[in-house]
Amino acid sequence: MASLSGLVDELRDAAWELDAAVAQSGLVGKFTSGYRSRSQQTRLYRAYLAGNTAFPVAAPGFSAHEYGEAFDYVVAPYKYQADVGQYWVSMGGEWGGAGDMVHFELPGASARAKQRGEAAQGESFGATVAGGITTAIDFYGGSSIAALLSMFPSLSKNQALELLSQPYESFQKWLISSISLPGFKK
Numbered sequence: 001m002a003s004l005s006g007l008v009d010e011l012r013d014a015a016w017e018l019d020a021a022v023a024q025s026g027l028v029g030k031f032t033s034g035y036r037s038r039s040q041q042t043r044l045y046r047a048y049l050a051g052n053t054a055f056p057v058a059a060p061g062f063s064a065h066e067y068g069e070a071f072d073y074v075v076a077p078y079k080y081q082a083d084v085g086q087y088w089v090s091m092g093g094e095w096g097g098a099g100d101m102v103h104f105e106l107p108g109a110s111a112r113a114k115q116r117g118e119a120a121q122g123e124s125f126g127a128t129v130a131g132g133i134t135t136a137i138d139f140y141g142g143s144s145i146a147a148l149l150s151m152f153p154s155l156s157k158n159q160a161l162e163l164l165s166q167p168y169e170s171f172q173k174w175l176i177s178s179i180s181l182p183g184f185k186k
């Protein structure tokens with residue numbers, strides 16, 4: 001049985017309430033997943049990509065489970081799973097529905113997780129760009145046309161030559177204005 005620690009209080013309380021109602025109706029309920037760390041989500045996501053999970057798994061950083069806002073719960077007999085999902089909705093929660101029958105969450109949790117995931121991805125893209133600039137400045141120092149061309153495939157050889165012959169400040173300005181080039185966005 002998965003632990004409910006790590007879930008936000010509001011969700012944990014509601015989860016126990018759901019479980020009590022399920023037990024009272026004579027069904028057997030089991031929590032199969034609660035809070036997941038980043039590494040747990042990564043492992044699960046890999047299994048999902050390999051086709052080894054019964055239910056969909058969000059990419060690391062994008063799951064409501066990682067924010068303590070979702071749990072997975074299975075009832076036996078399984079034919080009542082949808083009824084339990086509907087009951088959760090009547091309690092004010094959000095349920096995974098036909099696509100993810102075992103998934104229960106706070107209202108809007110998956111949408112919030114997606115936003116958080118995208119925000120984090122934006123930050124890491126920023127870090128990638130910063131890393132790219134550092135690398136490109138090293139190229140400038142080494143005056144490597146070939147390297148510059150490989151980073152910015154849309155540059156012509158003459159343009160690369162011209163850029164490398166410019167003062168460092170101009171080169172840096174050009175670099176920063178060029179980070180939206182498709183060839184750089186890798």
Ligand SMILES: [Zn+2]
Pocket residue numbers: 033065070071072102103104
């Ligand atoms: Zn889930």
